[in-house]
Amino acid sequence: MATVRGCNFPDDLYYNVENNVWARREADGTVTVGLTSYACALAGEIVSYTPKKVGKNVELNKSVCTVESGKWVGPVKAPVSGEVIAVNDAVQAKPGTINADPYGAGWLVKMKPSQWDAESANLQTGAAAAQAFEAKMQADGFGGCA
Amino acid sequence: MAESHYLDHGEQRVVIVMTSGPSTPHRCATPFYIGALLASMDADVRIFLTMEGVLLAQKGVPENLTAMKGGKKIIEFMREAKAAGVRLHLCKPAMPGYELEVEEVIDEVDEISPAGALADLILGCDKTMFF
Numbered sequence: 001m002a003t004v005r006g007c008n009f010p011d012d013l014y015y016n017v018e019n020n021v022w023a024r025r026e027a028d029g030t031v032t033v034g035l036t037s038y039a040c041a042l043a044g045e046i047v048s049y050t051p052k053k054v055g056k057n058v059e060l061n062k063s064v065c066t067v068e069s070g071k072w073v074g075p076v077k078a079p080v081s082g083e084v085i086a087v088n089d090a091v092q093a094k095p096g097t098i099n100a101d102p103y104g105a106g107w108l109v110k111m112k113p114s115q116w117d118a119e120s121a122n123l124q125t126g127a128a129a130a131q132a133f134e135a136k137m138q139a140d141g142f143g144g145c146a
Numbered sequence: 147m148a149e150s151h152y153l154d155h156g157e158q159r160v161v162i163v164m165t166s167g168p169s170t171p172h173r174c175a176t177p178f179y180i181g182a183l184l185a186s187m188d189a190d191v192r193i194f195l196t197m198e199g200v201l202l203a204q205k206g207v208p209e210n211l212t213a214m215k216g217g218k219k220i221i222e223f224m225r226e227a228k229a230a231g232v233r234l235h236l237c238k239p240a241m242p243g244y245e246l247e248v249e250e251v252i253d254e255v256d257e258i259s260p261a262g263a264l265a266d267l268i269l270g271c272d273k274t275m276f277f
Contacts, residue, residue, distance in 0.1 A: 050151050050152065050153055050187075051152060051153065052152065052153045052154070053152040053153070053154050056153075056154070062188055063153060063186055063187060063188050065153065066153065066183060066186040066187055068183070071218060072226060073179060073182045073183045073186060073226070073230070074182065074186050074226065074229065074230050075185070075186035075187070075188075075230060075231075087152075
């Protein structure tokens with residue numbers, strides 16, 4: 001687990017640093033997608049979650065869902081292309097779960113990736129991801145996760 | 147029991163015509179928020195600043211304007227809309243009436259557009275909204 005300015009970044013995840021999203025390759029080949037703890041800190045308490053429907057094909061960097069907080073609204077961009085195979089009903093019922101557990105119960109969608117090998121090569125992992133997040137935080141003037 | 151909502155409308159083009167300006171600050175944040183929301187849903191969103199809305203593109207105005215007491219500055223709403231993919235147009239023929247010069251225009255404006263561009267956008271889009 002890397003920690004950058006108080007924000008956690010688990011080592012087993014693939015990150016799109018620019019879009020502040022993570023992807024976890026599951027044993028069955030599917031991919032779970034979520035927001036980073038850094039994104040949650042920037043957004044504040046998330047109050048709304050609107051996902052794409054199960055069965056939708058989503059291209060790389062297109063929205064898999066939108067999230068809203070009292071002060072911000074934005075897309076969560078697909079870290080890889082693929083089909084949405086599950087959305088998180090628990091998060092729909094209680095969007096604050098995203099803030100409370102961004103890498104666990106607060107996952108956003110599960111996808112069946114169409115080009116994992118090619119597209120995951122452009123995601124960052126481990127120390128490289130931590131360095132990239134530090135640079136992004138520096139550029140954003142981000143104080144740190146609470 | 148809250149109804150569940152999903153992103154299920156395909157990619158549409160939406161034009162938001164923003165006529166409100168600094169004289170009605172409480173009307174100046176929501177259009178950018180809605181624009182950001184629509185763009186987040188993969189809509190192609192254009193916000194066209196015209197009439198008093200052009201003043202929101204004048205350096206020094208959106209940086210010092212809030213829709214509510216203690217709220218976020220309008221420039222932040224504009225930047226978040228742009229970060230979500232919104233393109234900002236500024237109505238060129240409206241600028242003289244508000245004594246707005248090109249060199250005073252904020253960097254966030256993507257395009258200074260003739261009225262014909264607005265007409266073209268409206269005739270070619272799926273949805274229009276006026277504020």
